[in-house]
Amino acid sequence: MAKRIKFTTGSPRRGYKTLELIIDGDKASYKILRSGLLELDTKSATAQMSEAWLAELDALNIFAWEENYTAAGREGVRWRLTLEDGEQIYRGQGSDAYPDDWERFTDWLDAAVPELEFINRKRLERVTFTYLSETLTLDRRTATLTICKKNSRHTYDAGENIRKLFNACRNLLDGADTDIDLNVGNRVTIETLLHDGSAETFETLYNENFLPGLALFLELIRATASDLTAELFEPDTAQIRSASGKYILCKVQFKGSYKPYTYRTDDATLAVGDEVDVPVGKNNDVAQARIVDIGIFDDYELPYPLDKIKTIIGKHIAAEWENY
Secondary structure, eight states, X not given: OOEEEEEEEEETTTEEEEEEEEEETTEEEEEEEEETTSOOEEEEEEEEOOHHHHHHHHHTTGGGSOSEEEOTTXXXXXXXXXXXXXXXXXXXXXEBOOOTTHHHHHHHHHHHOGGGXXXXXXXXXXXXXXXXXXXXXXXXXXXXXXXXXXXXXXXXXXXXXXXXXXXXXXXXXXXXXXXXXXXXXXXXXXXXXXXXXXXXXXXEESSTTTSTXXXXXXXXXXXXXXXXXXXXXXXXXXXXXXXXXSEXXXXXXXXXXXXXXXXXXXXXXXXXTOEEEEEETTTTEEEEEEEEEEEEEOGGGOSSOGGGSOBOOEEOOOOGGGGO
């Protein structure tokens, strides 16, 4: 008996894409329809599918999914799914909310019809951190965490936690500061492989100030590798904002820009989220910015020469006209 799947996803702003898939034995025929603001396009094809791919659909247990996954108060990416297998029929929908096995489901669809790009082409698939003589590798395809130390190698099955690990890793990499002097502290080399096959290698300093979220990431790693008795990546070298540091550095962002800029301050009362006035440009014109990160550094940890780091003028005090 053939299985039939109809899956639609998208939004009113970006348009929708629909996949109609019929699985008969080891063959799958499908039709693609793009509509809405997307360029109207249809395509039909037939392909022979692997036994593993076919078995994965049953393993998803879609008939046990709920009928509605909608995030309260949110209107974003919408989806609708119908699965027919003999007398069994599942009909479900959602908006910015998904079943637990959603990523496995979209992986499954992407393997069959990659041109529909159900998976973000820039999604992290494998990441390797190399620090001193140790390496740590996350692999999404095998759902594993591998830790190699000087005289040992441990591989752990991360299971469903692999998604949480990669989310923490993505946050870590998005905040990484690479525009620094790498001769002022211990460095880490990070190699990434994305879903589109592109790879990148870069270096940064190995502490929370240059890898915001490092402590949370290592905590998740240790939870997955719970039986690892040896120290992991010598975490003592990754202390967070040591109180013994001499200089307070703040990363700020200007309105309309996501790029962070580093300033120094002597005001220990400043906090992430504060609006501050800072000097900009050759003439040191005053501009308003928002603090997005704060770190305390010793001399040897400074990312730039001290005389090259401008000083925050102070907290921004809104002028009368700004309140209207």
